[in-house]
Amino acid sequence: METDKNKCPLCGENALITNSQDYFGDFISCNNCGKIIITDDAFNLVKKKFNENKFYACLYYYIQHFRKNGKVYLIVEKIEETNDKYFQLSIDEIMNLYPNSISEKIDMILLNISSLLKNPGFCCTLNEINTNNLFFTQNEREAYFLAETMEKESKFIKLEGTVSNHFNNIELTYKGWTRVDELKKDIKKYKKGFIAMWFNENMEPIRNAIKDVFVETGYQISIIDEKEHNNQIVQEILHEIETSDFIVADLTGNRGGVYYEAGYALGLGKEVILIVDNNWLEKNKENPHFDVAQKNQIRYISIDDLSVRLFNRITSTVGNLINPNSPLKSLKTNDE
Ligand SMILES: [Zn+2]
Structure with a gap:
């Protein structure tokens, strides 16, 4: 990185800038901004596809307003896996913050x-x-x-x-x-939705359908792959929810973790969209927990049904970022 080695590229105050021990890239330690690693790959992507000034401005905004205490930031080209040691941010996630008007x-x-x-x-x-x-x-x-x-x-x-x-x-x-x-x-700043659901291979098509709707409505997808739910992961989940505009919680399987995440989001005043596979409910003679009985749920009967209804719900409650005046999707007929 071609910057003054003693000045923080975000706030301009004196900072320590060295090579990172764990990654190829710069390690910035600043009293105002915290500790940040910017990998060379990430920075090259910025130079190729975006612009350095815009990148620093967006990162500055992120750190000022969504700072996550404690952990070192790791700025990467793309988030490939969970990382317990660092708080990872992808270039797209940062650049997405750039104002549109x-x-x-x-x-x-x-x-x-x-x-x-x-x-x-x-x-x-x-x-x-x-x-x-x-x-x-x-x-x-x-x-x-x-x-x-x-x-x-x-x-x-x-x-x-x-x-x-x-x-x-x-x-x-x-x-x-x-x-x-x-x-x-109420500033819409995250442009991100969180998916809480049962991690099970039968749920894979549902998960992909939800992801597709997020892409269609312009939201980044935040989903944490279920490993063991140790403390580190829980921290990360909570942070992901805090920095999302809304959450889609699939109650299929009646998993405790999904209810916990939905409750946390609700407490933060986020829009919570509850969905559940109606076929699963019928087959297992189950019902969602009575605490959510009075809350509107999308009980989908097929993937197509889910896609249409979820698209409409996101468009009407949190907003469609791709096309703000988007008409709601009309229900498909069963001729497929
Ligand atoms: Zn700084």
């Missing part, structure tokens, strides 16, 4: 500034690296343009400083803090 960008900048300031009345001074990451920009002029827009047009911030001395002093207005409160309440 100017208004989304301004909201994200506002959240970035608010997390730097911490409390109303505080102000901060920015450095060059910090500025570009915070504003999702390539240079200070571009950042200054956005900052001016946020000051003069949306009146979210107050700036002091001139063009040559841009960000000496930056603070949020009352209007800005109010907007931050609003955004914190």
Whole structure:
């Protein structure tokens, strides 16, 4: 990586940057951002397919807002297996955070500034690296343009400083803090759905059907392959749920773990979509637990039935990211 070896590429403060002991790549240790390994493969992918500045800005945003305490971040090209030692993040997961519109960008900048300031009345001074990451920009002029827009047009911030001395002093207005409160309440930031289900080879086709619906509606798939449920994995599961917009819990098999995960998500205020294989219920003379009896469930009778109903449910409750105005899928006829 071609960066100043003493400066954190995310916040611009002094940091220790060395080679990682476990991977080919850089190990960054920063008091603000924590410990991060960026593998060479991941960084090459960024350079080839994306853009370094955008990558650092998205990673900065992730670390500011979804920081997972304790573990070292491991930034990889693609997550291939679970890793107990590190908290893995894939390039796609990070790049997905990049704002899609100017208004989304301004909201994200506002959240970035608010997390730097911490409390109303505080102000901060920015450095060059910090500025570009915070504003999702390539240079200070571009950042200054956005900052001016946020000051003069949306009146979210107050700036002091001139063009040559841009960000000496930056603070949020009352209007800005109010907007931050609003955004914190319901910002759709994860673009990810979690699947909780029985891991059993008979469930494989169901699992694939759910994954396909996630792809069709634009969500990343978070699913943790069941190994032994030791503490490490549970930690990871909880974190995955915390950083998902919604969860699809398949109650087939009446597995305790699935109910636990659904309950955790519900407690966090996430949208929980309960589904269950009706054929399995009938064959085994089972019912979902009575605690969820009053909650709407998709009792699917076939894979096609599941695909259509799940697509419609996600589109109408959490939103379709690919096509926000997507009409609901019409039910297929049985002529296949
Ligand atoms: Zn840092």
